[in-house]
Amino acid sequence: MPRWKKVAIVGVGLIGGSIGLALRKRKLAKEVVGVGRRAASLRAAEQAGAVTATTLDLASGVQNAEFVVICTPVSGIVEQVREAALHCAAGAIITDAGSTKEHIVAALPSKFSRDVAFIGSHPMAGGEKSGPENASADLFVGRRVIVTPKRGGAPKKLKELVAFWLSLGAETIKMSPAAHDAAVAAISQTPHLIVAALAAATSLQHISLASTGFQDTTRIAAGDADLWRQILADNRDHVLKSLDKFETVLASFRQSLENDDHQKLKRLLETGKKHRDAVGD
């Protein structure tokens, strides 16, 4: 018997589509409704088998849903959670997949009326590819999902949210929204900004000579520009703090090179290598 009678997914791109595929492949939900703003995306998600029904109307899409996942760009999430909370099943859990959490969690209560709860999530999956056509039922297998409950939220609801992500094959990590945002600024958003600047600063003539190293280094800069503008703007303060730290370290590298201080340059490169080696292949 499926664990959920009805799950609604608002936004059926890479993440939303993959959640739908994972739920259906694992027979976790009887009904998976995709809510979107464009009929074409909804059709693509339906054809991919990610959803069992689709609608352009959020209110009717989440009706009777016990579980709602908002997978839209960060700028619209707060409003959509509020609307979903009005129309979903009593006792439902609403979560999101936004890559920043502090603004979203601060703007929303953890408890709505009718025992509806909101707890933020951030699945650390995806990449530069987007859209339901790149979705996969196994996108979350072995990947981490950070959950960011608000103080005073119901532990039972958190347990249910964790169970949701575990059932898709993910591991979960609990963090405060602020700690989450500092972490993703450091490992995702600031790196994005830096390599986007690197790619933009490299002439197309030189780029024509580039090979695997440059390809790997700048891969994330291929992400959708408007989506990343939103993410960067939404996590501005943490990104600027990470950027300060990067610029300070980069200035040390520059100085050691300018001063022909080979000992220092080597030490800095060794620190970079040590930190890189800690990520694994």
Place this chain on the structure above:
Amino acid sequence: MPRWKKVAIVGVGLIGGSIGLALRKRKLAKEVVGVGRRAASLRAAEQAGAVTATTLDLASGVQNAEFVVICTPVSGIVEQVREAALHCAAGAIITDAGSTKEHIVAALPSKFSRDVAFIGSHPMAGGEKSGPENASADLFVGRRVIVTPKRGGAPKKLKELVAFWLSLGAETIKMSPAAHDAAVAAISQTPHLIVAALAAATSLQHISLASTGFQDTTRIAAGDADLWRQILADNRDHVLKSLDKFETVLASFRQSLENDDHQKLKRLLETGKKHRDAVGD
């Protein structure tokens, strides 16, 4: 019948070992002698089938060799080319695989006595892995090798050098040493320095949360620190120029974020994406 009776490879790491494997797999050389400073590396190269004989002595290793490839770190190349020129076969071609060219080419004549010629090469292959144990007979297939002949060098020798790289499956591009060094500063060395600084600036606690994006972005920072110190120092002026350009563009990104100038931030991200997309997957 093999094209060359004897090829000598000085330095049998990833590049030297791969040249040996490629020559032997394609039956291009009757004898491939590996010259090195450490008996263990030479044994590893011999066991891998990259060379038919080994020696710790450069002079005897290059004796009678019609083709000599110096695959050692950039700081020792000039001296080794000079010594090889004294002892190799008359009419031989000496090339190298160093990733900077201006200093090396400037320090050496293109013609030595006994019709021995030196022409610089830079195979754009390899990566963060090093050592003969990672060598591959197909490392150069479809990869580019930049050749940097000096003005006044013999066209016949250049033709022979080009034929050498083509026979290993590579394509060649002819550039001036200065244009080469500016290009590799832009697409290889400055990116290395930047992502080494990024990795060094990211706390190990945050790194423990990192996933594929950060892995790809910082992959090249896993390269050997001492080797990269040499490469960066050797191409210092071009690297500092590329770094200036990067810092100017990064400052625009920072400013657009600080000023909440979403239009400008989006435009900058779009330029980054356009340049990244030009590299291919």
